[in-house]
Amino acid sequence: MKKNSFQLYRRDFLKSCYKALSFAGIFYLSFQPEKLLFSRENSQYDPTKHWYGMGIDIHKCIGCGRCVDACKKENNISREPIYFRTWIERYIVPIEGETYVDSPNGGIDGFPEFKGDIDILKTYFVPKICNQCAKPPCVQVCPVGATFLSQDGVVLVDEKWCIGCRYCIQACPYGARYLHPVKKVADKCTFCYHRIIKGSLPACVEVCPTQTRIFGEVGLQSSPLRRFVRFNDIIVMKQYLNTEPKVYYSGADMEVR
Amino acid sequence: MLDISMTNMIPEFQHITGFIYPNEFELHWGTLIVVYPYITGLVAGAFILASLERVFNVKVLQPVYRLSLLAALAFLLVAPLPLIIHLGRPERAFEMFLTPSTQSAMAMFGFVYAWYLMVVLLLEIWFDYRKEIVIWSKEKKGLSKYLYKILTLGAADISEPSLNFDEKIGRVITIIGIPSAFLLHGYVGFIFGAVKANPWWSSVLMPIVFLFSAMVSGIALVFLIYMVTSMFRWKEMNMGCLNKLAELLLYAMIIDFSLELLDFIHRLYESEESIKILAELIKGRLFISLIVSQIIIGSLAPMITITWARFFKIPDEMRRMVYFVAAILVQIGIFSTRWNVVIGGQLFSKSLRGLTVYKLELLGIEGLLMAAFLLILPLVILYILCKVLPPWVENEGEFQTSEIET
Amino acid sequence: MKNFDWKNIKFNPKIPRQIISLAVIFAIVIGAFIIGRIFFVPHSFGKYGHYRGNALDEIASQKINYAGYQVCTNCHSNIYNSLTKSNHKGVSCETCHGPAAKHTSSPGEYKPIVPREREHCQLCHAFNPSRPTGFPQIIAETHNPGKACMACHEPHNPLVPQVISECSACHRTIVNQKRVSHHASLSCEQCHKVTEKHLTNPKLEKAGKPVERAFCGQCHAKDADSLKEIRRIDLSTHGGRYLCWECHYPHYPEAKR
Numbered sequence: 001m002k003k004n005s006f007q008l009y010r011r012d013f014l015k016s017c018y019k020a021l022s023f024a025g026i027f028y029l030s031f032q033p034e035k036l037l038f039s040r041e042n043s044q045y046d047p048t049k050h051w052y053g054m055g056i057d058i059h060k061c062i063g064c065g066r067c068v069d070a071c072k073k074e075n076n077i078s079r080e081p082i083y084f085r086t087w088i089e090r091y092i093v094p095i096e097g098e099t100y101v102d103s104p105n106g107g108i109d110g111f112p113e114f115k116g117d118i119d120i121l122k123t124y125f126v127p128k129i130c131n132q133c134a135k136p137p138c139v140q141v142c143p144v145g146a147t148f149l150s151q152d153g154v155v156l157v158d159e160k161w162c163i164g165c166r167y168c169i170q171a172c173p174y175g176a177r178y179l180h181p182v183k184k185v186a187d188k189c190t191f192c193y194h195r196i197i198k199g200s201l202p203a204c205v206e207v208c209p210t211q212t213r214i215f216g217e218v219g220l221q222s223s224p225l226r227r228f229v230r231f232n233d234i235i236v237m238k239q240y241l242n243t244e245p246k247v248y249y250s251g252a253d254m255e256v257r
Numbered sequence: 258m259l260d261i262s263m264t265n266m267i268p269e270f271q272h273i274t275g276f277i278y279p280n281e282f283e284l285h286w287g288t289l290i291v292v293y294p295y296i297t298g299l300v301a302g303a304f305i306l307a308s309l310e311r312v313f314n315v316k317v318l319q320p321v322y323r324l325s326l327l328a329a330l331a332f333l334l335v336a337p338l339p340l341i342i343h344l345g346r347p348e349r350a351f352e353m354f355l356t357p358s359t360q361s362a363m364a365m366f367g368f369v370y371a372w373y374l375m376v377v378l379l380l381e382i383w384f385d386y387r388k389e390i391v392i393w394s395k396e397k398k399g400l401s402k403y404l405y406k407i408l409t410l411g412a413a414d415i416s417e418p419s420l421n422f423d424e425k426i427g428r429v430i431t432i433i434g435i436p437s438a439f440l441l442h443g444y445v446g447f448i449f450g451a452v453k454a455n456p457w458w459s460s461v462l463m464p465i466v467f468l469f470s471a472m473v474s475g476i477a478l479v480f481l482i483y484m485v486t487s488m489f490r491w492k493e494m495n496m497g498c499l500n501k502l503a504e505l506l507l508y509a510m511i512i513d514f515s516l517e518l519l520d521f522i523h524r525l526y527e528s529e530e531s532i533k534i535l536a537e538l539i540k541g542r543l544f545i546s547l548i549v550s551q552i553i554i555g556s557l558a559p560m561i562t563i564t565w566a567r568f569f570k571i572p573d574e575m576r577r578m579v580y581f582v583a584a585i586l587v588q589i590g591i592f593s594t595r596w597n598v599v600i601g602g603q604l605f606s607k608s609l610r611g612l613t614v615y616k617l618e619l620l621g622i623e624g625l626l627m628a629a630f631l632l633i634l635p636l637v638i639l640y641i642l643c644k645v646l647p648p649w650v651e652n653e654g655e656f657q658t659s660e661i662e663t
Numbered sequence: 664m665k666n667f668d669w670k671n672i673k674f675n676p677k678i679p680r681q682i683i684s685l686a687v688i689f690a691i692v693i694g695a696f697i698i699g700r701i702f703f704v705p706h707s708f709g710k711y712g713h714y715r716g717n718a719l720d721e722i723a724s725q726k727i728n729y730a731g732y733q734v735c736t737n738c739h740s741n742i743y744n745s746l747t748k749s750n751h752k753g754v755s756c757e758t759c760h761g762p763a764a765k766h767t768s769s770p771g772e773y774k775p776i777v778p779r780e781r782e783h784c785q786l787c788h789a790f791n792p793s794r795p796t797g798f799p800q801i802i803a804e805t806h807n808p809g810k811a812c813m814a815c816h817e818p819h820n821p822l823v824p825q826v827i828s829e830c831s832a833c834h835r836t837i838v839n840q841k842r843v844s845h846h847a848s849l850s851c852e853q854c855h856k857v858t859e860k861h862l863t864n865p866k867l868e869k870a871g872k873p874v875e876r877a878f879c880g881q882c883h884a885k886d887a888d889s890l891k892e893i894r895r896i897d898l899s900t901h902g903g904r905y906l907c908w909e910c911h912y913p914h915y916p917e918a919k920r
């Protein structure tokens with residue numbers, strides 16, 4: 001029986017559909033993800049069993065800047081004075097008047113002599129770092145899911161997915177983020193994720209000569225961080241913003257912001 | 258505050274007063290991000306103006322109805338450009354459509370923009386122009402005939418019931434369009450207003466202020482375009498329409514100014530932690546762009562002159578002149594508003610202890626020339642649109658009297 | 664397809680042609696969007712949260728530059744043993760010797776830096792008033808200028824050549840303040856009980872402070888046997904029950920405010 005024009009049309013149309021679909025299928029299958037060199041699934045590291053935090057004892061910091069230097073060397077960060085994952089601030093509180101704060105090149109080469117003419121009441125160093133918040137505002141505002149809070153409590157940036165819109169940098173209340181000058185994506189302290197999952201310490205903690213920084217897990221029953229939090233009066237930065245930072249400061253004066 | 262430079266490795270450090278976090282040296286949102294809310298503001302404002310005629314039957318605005326729609330479209334087409342250009346990795350911009358984060362206001366941009374462009378603006382223009390497009394597709398010769406044929410999308414029926422349907426659907430689209438226009442620009446205000454880290458931005462009023470300043474700039478834009486195009490075409494300007502526009506502009510400005518004043522008073526009254534550094538910011542870095550440009554030139558001068566021109570007895574030529582100058586001042590004022598919000602919010606440190614500077618460049622991706630290009634491009638597009646879809650009232654009159662066979 | 668009449672396709676007459684045209688266009692656009700999503704959203708996205716799961720592996724595979732002090736002990740155990748008993752027990756090897764991961768993988772090829780210059784030790788030990796009190800500091804310009812620090816101090820067991828006689832070694836800020844105050848002629852020992860143990864192990868045995876008001880009364884009481892110029896107060900009424908140093912700063916007592 002002679003098919004009518006519509007049935008012929010339909011047969012031709014379906015043929016082209018099948019062709020298109022098969023091409024699409026081959027196209028899709030050819031884009032399988034390649035096997036990565038280091039696969040966490042193979043290394044028996046279970047991120048759900050960890051929740052990382054850091055303690056900082058301001059009374060111990062001597063402002064030597066070894067932590068800033070080690071961080072830049074460990075993570076291959078540009079030595080320019082405008083990109084820091086961690087930095088030291090020096091506070092000079094006068095008897096009267098405004099507190100003076102400085103951070104020359106992040107403190108990486110120590111601090112020059114203070115030449116101001118004021119009566120100093122007290123003065124101290126404060127190491128600063130990404131607070132690895134449990135409620136990170138930077139993650140909240142990322143439009144594409146390029147920055148995220150990992151299951152073990154570290155806020156990380158996916159440098160292959162970040163589009164460089166810089167919203168996260170604006171949203172961070174602590175100034176912990178910057179735009180990578182070469183990759184043009186957001187960058188920040190990762191708690192040296194590549195080290196801690198292998199049981200090592202972050203570089204800044206490793207080199208601190210006075211044990212100002214204490215790295216550990218917030219939930220562990222016996223750990224130096226637990227003892228630190230138990231025996232010291234802890235504050236966190238900008239607590240009123242409710243970002244739930246996991247970097248705990250002991251000995252912070254009211255001038256520290 | 259003591260003023261001792263951080264380091265002498267980079268000379269710009271001299272311009273920093275007080276203390277800023279080391280990473281804050283680089284300002285991240287520059288001229289391009291000032292241009293973007295300015296453009297979407299114009300879109301939202303022009304569209305709201307058009308919908309006043311359509312939905313609230315403000316017939317005296319008829320001469321500018323189609324012009325506002327085309328102006329809105331021209332600026333909307335350019336709106337994504339500053340955003341994509343400013344990205345660190347513009348080739349990945351499409352990721353906002355692939356994996357948008359529902360918690361991020363910025364991720365909504367792709368969808369709100371697509372919705373507004375496709376469902377509201379393009380549809381409204383198409384339904385409004387459909388009759389003329391069909392007629393042109395039959396009457397014109399050569400290449401334009403095919404252009405109009407494509408634009409008809411195959412719907413060539415312009416009988417009475419079909420046109421009534423167009424009218425009804427057009428109303429529905431406009432009604433949907435008003436909240437959509439609010440959303441298109443309101444979400445930009447939310448992007449800033451929801452950043453708790455920045456006390457200059459973080460405010461409940463931010464989306465509302467953005468919206469009303471958008472309406473101000475949109476109305477002023479239509480004002481300017483109508484006057485300029487009428488001048489170029491040697492056509493008389495409809496004074497009734499101009500006076501209505503002036504009234505609406507004035508009301509919008511009063512509301513906008515009141516909102517900004519409210520924000521200011523509220524900040525002063527509460528006087529919370531950031532007040533010291535923000536006061537320094539306004540008195541120092543932002544004095545010219547805020548006090549002089551935004552308030553005096555951009556708000557007070559236009560409000561006073563328009564009130565005088567509209568409600569006092571003065572000759573029409575004088576009125577038109579005043580309206581024209583006032584509309585330009587308004588544009589300067591609203592651009593300054595955007596500048597003060599975007600750049601101003603990054604000029605002070607989040608430590609609340611220091612101020613920095615924004616290096617305005619002439620050339621380069623964030624330079625003034627690029628901003629000028631992005632602001633002139635929509636006018637070029639508008640010119641093309643007016644050639645393809647003439648919005649002039651005289652043309653509409655022609656069609657009502659001629660006989661067309663369907 | 665040749666017999667198919669394109670020009671007179673009749674769709675459902677009840678729905679206006681405008682709606683059908685628009686519906687087709689929208690269907691195509693939305694269809695293209697959905698198909699695009701299937702192709703371009705990365706395979707591992709959403710695995711652990713709203714981010715690319717593979718990003719964790721990529722971050723974790725970053726190259727390590729600091730080996731960590733524990734690795735050093737494998738070959739340099741004797742240095743490490745003397746270090747852990749010394750005043751530098753909190754200082755990691757890489758704090759001074761820099762990133763040494765390359766050295767641990769090919770010890771012959773890469774040698775860590777050996778910082779012998781004075782500027783290196785000054786990073787921690789040059790006098791800076793912002794450092795916490797009790798930290799050993801020297802004024803570099805006057806402390807054996809030109810001489811290498813290592814000539815007298817062995818870095819892995821840094822003892823001082825002679826037992827510390829001056830409190831200024833660790834308390835220079837206090838000494839500096841006292842020197843320009845009315846208490847300049849008083850030695851530290853006159854008010855503080857300093858034992859041998861404090862000189863060798865300061866943290867374990869702190870120097871004492873005066874425990875009664877009558878102590879300061881030895882000079883400052885109305886009837887005290889001391890120089891005429893010393894200011895007198897009536898011990899029974901002045902300052903309630905507070906010890907004198909709970910209000911006055913003895914190292915700079917006539918401070919302006």
